[in-house]
Amino acid sequence: MAHSPSLSILSLVLGLAPTTVALAAPVGAGQPEQLHFADDGVIPNSCLPVLLYRQVPLEGADRAAALERLFADNAWPPQWRYGVYSYHHYHPNAHEVLGVAHGQATLRLGGEQGQDVQVSAGDVVVLPAGTGHRNLESSADFLVVGAYPPDQQDFITQRADPAAHARSVGLIAGVSFPASDPVTGREGALPALWR
Template structure:
């Protein structure tokens, strides 16, 4: 099973963190979920993460890094899986929290959640996926978008049917509904 190869258990338990609207980044009423991995075997990890996300209805869209400026998506929830390297991200905006991520770790960002790369190793790469009805994601930067309109878009989004890591048994299903 792909999930066991990455996380070492059938149903991993994520770390959940909530961030309040700071009047520049809306964040979300849903918590950010961070699954910590036990990815000893990193060969083909990007492919395994993409297969895992796709198997739970989150089609992968791209591979790359995280922008080095604060931003969020107002029309899509996002999952990021670390395929190689390490990074420190700031989640929740300038007043948020730094998080270190490593190979196999997965970060699920509800729409509106601020994120920014603080630092990364030269080999840092992640894979990203979005729910099927949210494939056309936007890029919102504080001070460059109408915050009220962004909040309105976020409020219209549906909660995905499955957690991209653990499917119908995952924390997203129980914590976001």
């Protein structure tokens, strides 16, 4: 599914996503889209941008294995193959990368007031610690590879809960920056954009 910036702009104009700022700058070849989400008092989100890579070139017929190799080669050891939970959640002690191996989905990023993002096989979403995400709908074959930086593999999955907010904000502040972009490596976008 192709991304439609006009949908993001339309959502902003209609007031459907008041905490979202989409695409701060034009996306160049090989560069990720950047999405920003503010703390809404329930989902902390992050001052760091979500990075969204579209149609990442992958070697071989097994896209899940190719994503696992890509992430491992870039120092984000893969941890699981699954989907995305259908409830709002975030990881207050870990950054996360989601590589879509099969199918397509509509993900809501940033919490209830966030932005709906269409993803399909070959897309990769890099979520800074604290960024809310959930699956709104997906195809029956939707499969994701999840990975985390080496020091963040013992991650907490926190549901949207105002009572957990203050503790989560404290945990997020202690999460270290990854040394490498999970898609493009040490010289990629993440080390430059997440400082």
